[in-house]
Amino acid sequence: xxxxxxxxxxxxxxxxxxxxxxxxxxxxxxxxxxxxxxxxxxxxxxxxxxxxxxxxxxxxxxxxxxxxxxxxxxxxxxxxxxxxxxxxxxxxxxxxxxxxxxxxxxxxxxxxxxx
Numbered sequence: 001x002x003x004x005x006x007x008x009x010x011x012x013x014x015x016x017x018x019x020x021x022x023x024x025x026x027x028x029x030x031x032x033x034x035x036x037x038x039x040x041x042x043x044x045x046x047x048x049x050x051x052x053x054x055x056x057x058x059x060x061x062x063x064x065x066x067x068x069x070x071x072x073x074x075x076x077x078x079x080x081x082x083x084x085x086x087x088x089x090x091x092x093x094x095x096x097x098x099x100x101x102x103x104x105x106x107x108x109x110x111x112x113x114x115x
Contacts, residue, residue, distance in 0.1 A: 005065055007040075008039075010070040012044050014043055066087075
């Protein structure tokens with residue numbers, strides 16, 4: 001089914017942390033993997049570190065068969081959008097929970113609305 005397709009999931013937290021984003025990311029990982037899709041999960045802090053250092057060398061294996069899926073618009077979406085733009089790969093951001101109900105209504109986070 002997913003032959004050749006690769007998905008990179010970017011999440012603010014991942015297991016063993018027990019948060020909504022960690023659980024969602026793991027469920028996505030398992031569901032996609034069980035369908036034969038190559039999946040990798042990274043925490044958004046790692047993507048941000050790569051961005052801040054100016055080096056995305058650890059992610060240079062990205063290609064046109066990759067889709068990047070970020071969880072949380074502010075913590076995952078912003079670094080994902082910048083990374084995906086640099087490599088010209090499609091991306092999607094899922095907005096739920098605290099992200100939707102708190103973070104997006106705070107004035108200091110208006111950069112998300114401008115994206």
